[in-house]
Amino acid sequence: xxxxxxxxxxxxxxxxxxxxxxxxxxxxYQPQLRWRISAELPLKLIDQRVDKLSRRGKYLLLHxxxxxxxxxxxxxxxxxxxxxxxxxxxxxxHVEFVFENDISLRFNDARRFGALxxxxxxxxxxxxxxxxxxxxxSEDFSDQYLYHLSRDKKISIKQFIMNHHxxxxxxxxxxxxxxxxxxxHPLRQAKDITLQQYKALVKQIKRTLQHAIQLxxxxxxxxxxxxxxxxxxxxxxxxxxxxxxxxxxxxxxxEKIRLGQRVSVFCSGCQT
DNA sequence: CGTGGGACCTGCTGGC
DNA sequence: TGCCAGCAGGTCCCAC
Numbered sequence: 001x002x003x004x005x006x007x008x009x010x011x012x013x014x015x016x017x018x019x020x021x022x023x024x025x026x027x028x029y030q031p032q033l034r035w036r037i038s039a040e041l042p043l044k045l046i047d048q049r050v051d052k053l054s055r056r057g058k059y060l061l062l063h064x065x066x067x068x069x070x071x072x073x074x075x076x077x078x079x080x081x082x083x084x085x086x087x088x089x090x091x092x093x094h095v096e097f098v099f100e101n102d103i104s105l106r107f108n109d110a111r112r113f114g115a116l117x118x119x120x121x122x123x124x125x126x127x128x129x130x131x132x133x134x135x136x137x138s139e140d141f142s143d144q145y146l147y148h149l150s151r152d153k154k155i156s157i158k159q160f161i162m163n164h165h166x167x168x169x170x171x172x173x174x175x176x177x178x179x180x181x182x183x184x185h186p187l188r189q190a191k192d193i194t195l196q197q198y199k200a201l202v203k204q205i206k207r208t209l210q211h212a213i214q215l216x217x218x219x220x221x222x223x224x225x226x227x228x229x230x231x232x233x234x235x236x237x238x239x240x241x242x243x244x245x246x247x248x249x250x251x252x253x254x255e256k257i258r259l260g261q262r263v264s265v266f267c268s269g270c271q272t
Numbered sequence: 273c274g275t276g277g278g279a280c281c282t283g284c285t286g287g288c
Numbered sequence: 289t290g291c292c293a294g295c296a297g298g299t300c301c302c303a304c
Binding site for chain 2: 032033034076077109110111112113153154159260
Binding site: 002003006034058073074075076077111113114128162164171172173174218240262263 | 295296297298299300
């Protein structure tokens with residue numbers, strides 16, 4: 001599921017429900033996620049209040065009282081759901097935060113590639129967060145930034161923009177879409193992309209992400225937002241998942257290649 | 273230092 | 289209908 005727009009959608013969905021709420025207890029049903037959740041974690045969270053939420057790339061942060069932070073990552077299949085305390089568990093509900101007002105926040109992740117971490121230090125200095133690149137929707141993320149960073153990079157442009165040390169939050173879906181919209185072939189070396197092309201690419205990355213956030217994210221398979229509704233961006237996908245179908249802009253058929261273990265769909269007619 | 277591949281998991285789809 | 293291979297929205301870590 002979750003690339004940046006899906007994480008942003010979840011943040012917006014749970015924010016009004018959990019901010020300022022006090023945690024009554026935390027129950028871990030399945031500790032074995034990407035990293036094992038320590039047995040002490042629930043004890044540390046009891047009686048803490050959620051002060052605010054934030055997002056960094058695909059990480060969702062719950063900022064708690066007493067300088068504590070819960071860091072969540074959703075891997076490929078994770079999501080958060082709001083329920084009432086006592087509602088039956090869904091399959092793959094691994095962690096449950098029960099608040100004083102009997103509302104429950106549940107972390108569900110079928111594939112368990114997601115993560116739930118705790119820190120009482122500056123979360124942005126956490127080893128997972130401190131080396132992250134720019135936020136794609138920030139002013140700093142620009143054509144100049146990508147251009148200068150890429151001058152000696154032989155890596156493909158697609159892998160370059162999916163590298164979160166460069167820019168965060170762009171996974172396979174949105175990389176595929178942005179390259180299609182910008183007319184750039186995914187195999188082109190990053191160093192060969194011109195400033196002009198980077199200008200188009202940055203514009204399409206921002207536009208694609210913003211559009212997806214407005215529509216509540218992309219539901220390819222099982223993503224749902226906090227209210228259990230799917231995202232509606234899937235209907236707008238022009239390249240991802242459309243290999244073998246007609247390009248929306250020209251008469252070519254969309255092709256599929258594998259690039260660094262990931263499928264890339266592109267149009268050889270309008271992506272050069 | 274850059275790059276490629278394996279690892280971590282479950283669930284769904286499509287072919288036989 | 290059943291079984292199995294292959295594939296999936298991510299990313300860390302290690303070997304070369």
